Amino acid sequence: MTTSTEAVGGLLSQVEDFEAVYSNADGDPSCIPWAKNRPDPALVNWLNNVAPSLIRSGARVMVIGCGLGNDAQALIHRGYDVTAFDCSETAVNWARRLDPSNHQCYHVADLFDLPLRWRHRFDLVVEIKTLQSILPERRHEAMLSIAKLLSRHGQLLIVCKGIDAGQSLEDGPPWPLSRDDLLQAASSADLVMSGDIAEFLDDDQPPVHRIRALFKRG
Numbered sequence: 239m240t241t242s243t244e245a246v247g248g249l250l251s252q253v254e255d256f257e258a259v260y261s262n263a264d265g266d267p268s269c270i271p272w273a274k275n276r277p278d279p280a281l282v283n284w285l286n287n288v289a290p291s292l293i294r295s296g297a298r299v300m301v302i303g304c305g306l307g308n309d310a311q312a313l314i315h316r317g318y319d320v321t322a323f324d325c326s327e328t329a330v331n332w333a334r335r336l337d338p339s340n341h342q343c344y345h346v347a348d349l350f351d352l353p354l355r356w357r358h359r360f361d362l363v364v365e366i367k368t369l370q371s372i373l374p375e376r377r378h379e380a381m382l383s384i385a386k387l388l389s390r391h392g393q394l395l396i397v398c399k400g401i402d403a404g405q406s407l408e409d410g411p412p413w414p415l416s417r418d419d420l421l422q423a424a425s426s427a428d429l430v431m432s433g434d435i436a437e438f439l440d441d442d443q444p445p446v447h448r449i450r451a452l453f454k455r456g
């Protein structure tokens with residue numbers, strides 16, 4: 239993975255780097271460091287405990303940076319009307335193969351150049367471990383792009399790697415976020431908190447500090 243900090247060139251090579259990870263895996267998910275062959279547990283927990291009182295069945299849901307599609311599949315199975323995208327064509331084709339009856343839900347798209355038809359369309363936007371993959375200097379732009387997907391009363395669920403107090407920022411990706419980083423990025427895109435921020439250790443080995451937060455348009 240490149241750690242270039244030159245904004246546009248960095249972004250281009252980031253997209254190419256993600257594509258290379260998926261294509262070099264050659265169909266073997268164990269070669270993709272973040273692929274777990276299951277939906278994200280923090281998403282599942284939120285879907286079980288919070289979503290039923292907040293998001294109606296059949297609501298339009300967008301999954302950002304969907305990778306192999308495990309989160310999108312879980313949302314589809316719960317009766318939501320799901321659209322999912324990733325910048326990697328190989329990942330999207332792989333996700334379609336894993337979920338052939340819903341292949342039309344998966345799209346190749348770049349977060350920084352999204353189709354206009356998606357603007358303000360979604361009741362729930364789900365972002366799992368993608369914001370942490372974006373160069374920190376593009377985080378504000380990424381949040382603006384994400385915010386534009388939300389309908390007037392839409393909710394944005396973010397799950398990302400948290401930074402521990404006193405921890406120096408390692409060369410990413412990923413670039414973990416502090417609670418303040420996340421709140422700042424959200425407010426720079428006119429988003430406000432819509433519930434508590436949860437910080438926890440996940441069930442990876444070794445466990446990883448994660449943050450789960452919910453936002454809506456201000």
Ligand SMILES: C[S@@+](CC[C@H](N)C(=O)[O-])C[C@H]1O[C@@H](n2cnc3c(N)ncnc32)[C@H](O)[C@@H]1O
Nearest residue numbers: 256272303304305324325326348349366367368
């Ligand atoms: C760390 S992976 C997480 C994948 C998935 N959300 C998961 O939790 O397994 C980050 C994903 O974001 C995608 N991604 C990175 N930059 C992107 C961009 N600019 N537009 C769309 N997808 C992007 C990558 O291809 C990759 O699939």
